[in-house]
Amino acid sequence: MPAAQAQDANNSGHQKGHEAHDMQMTDRCALPMGEGVINALDVKNAKLNLTHKPIEALQWDEMTMDFKVEKIVDLAAFYEGENVHFMLRPAKEESWSIAMMCSLEIDDGAHEACMKAMSEEQARIAAETDESCAGVAPDPGHHAHH
Known part of the structure; x- marks a missing residue:
């Protein structure tokens, strides 16, 4: 993402240091979140x-999964x-499962309420077990297996 890299280059080193520190503090146990389009549903x-x-x-990268x-x-x-919008959680039998999902096609108030619930669920999952932190934090490029 050249635009993002260019934006990072414009940040002062001092501010960038704070951002990295803040990110480590707030995202240490954060579960990955994403945005996408549903292609197929298997409710059953x-x-x-x-x-x-x-x-x-x-x-x-962008992909279909x-x-x-x-x-x-x-x-x-x-x-x-x-x-x-969706939140992923490490799963034992699969690499990741969708733990929460919010439509982007509902009114702003309903979307905001859903995203708040997603944030609360993320905090609950992180508090529920230390594994949620260990499974996500060390190397996000690899699947967590316990």
Whole structure:
């Protein structure tokens, strides 16, 4: 992303140091989040296929992938072609599963409420087990297996 790199180059070294420190403090146990378009839904088997934008936290380029979806997500509320925000969580049998998902095609208030719930779920998952931190933090380019 040349534009992002150019923007980084314009930041002062002092400010950049603060940003890196703040990121380490706030994102230490953060679960990766992404944005994409749903291509196919399998409500019965709790799976979906989506094309997501690049996910920097995992060093993933834009791609189309299948994901298992956790029970908290009501897949029946979504449709093929819908733009969504989603949060990933390391899974034992799969590389990652979708832990939460919010439509980008609902009114701002509903989207904001969904994103707040996603943030709260992220905090709950991080507090639930230290593994959620260990599974994501060390090397986001590799799948977490325990």
